[in-house]
Amino acid sequence: MIAVVCVWSQFPLGIGEAACLAIAHSRELDIATDDNDAITAIQSLDMVGEVQRIRKLLISAATGGLITENKANEVHKMMRDLGFWDSVAPFVDVP
Numbered sequence: 202m203i204a205v206v207c208v209w210s211q212f213p214l215g216i217g218e219a220a221c222l223a224i225a226h227s228r229e230l231d232i233a234t235d236d237n238d239a240i241t242a243i244q245s246l247d248m249v250g251e252v253q254r255i256r257k258l259l260i261s262a263a264t265g266g267l268i269t270e271n272k273a274n275e276v277h278k279m280m281r282d283l284g285f286w287d288s289v290a291p292f293v294d295v296p
Contacts, residue, residue: 212242225250233258235287255280259291270295 214222218239225232231250234240240252259273268276270292277290 212245213238214242222246222248235285255285256287256289256291263291 226246226248229249231253233253235255262268263270263273273291
């Protein structure tokens with residue numbers, strides 16, 4: 202809990218984002234986020250894990266055969282419809 206409070210008090214993050222960062226930091230895990238404040242916090246904390254952005258994860262899932270390129274674009278569109286800010290689809294040449 203102390204790590205969450207430290208992260209939360211230093212950066213303009215919600216308590217959930219701060220908790221995710223604190224857990225990833227203490228366990229040396231990658232974290233998936235497109236939140237610029239969270240990325241700034243990660244860079245300031247010299248975290249061992251990498252930042253995985255959502256579009257990159259969708260591309261990796263498709264190129265790894267877990268989902269199709271069309272499905273990656275569909276998921277991205279659903280996320281945009283729910284307020285996700287990234288307007289560039291993972292696969293721009295796929296209808």
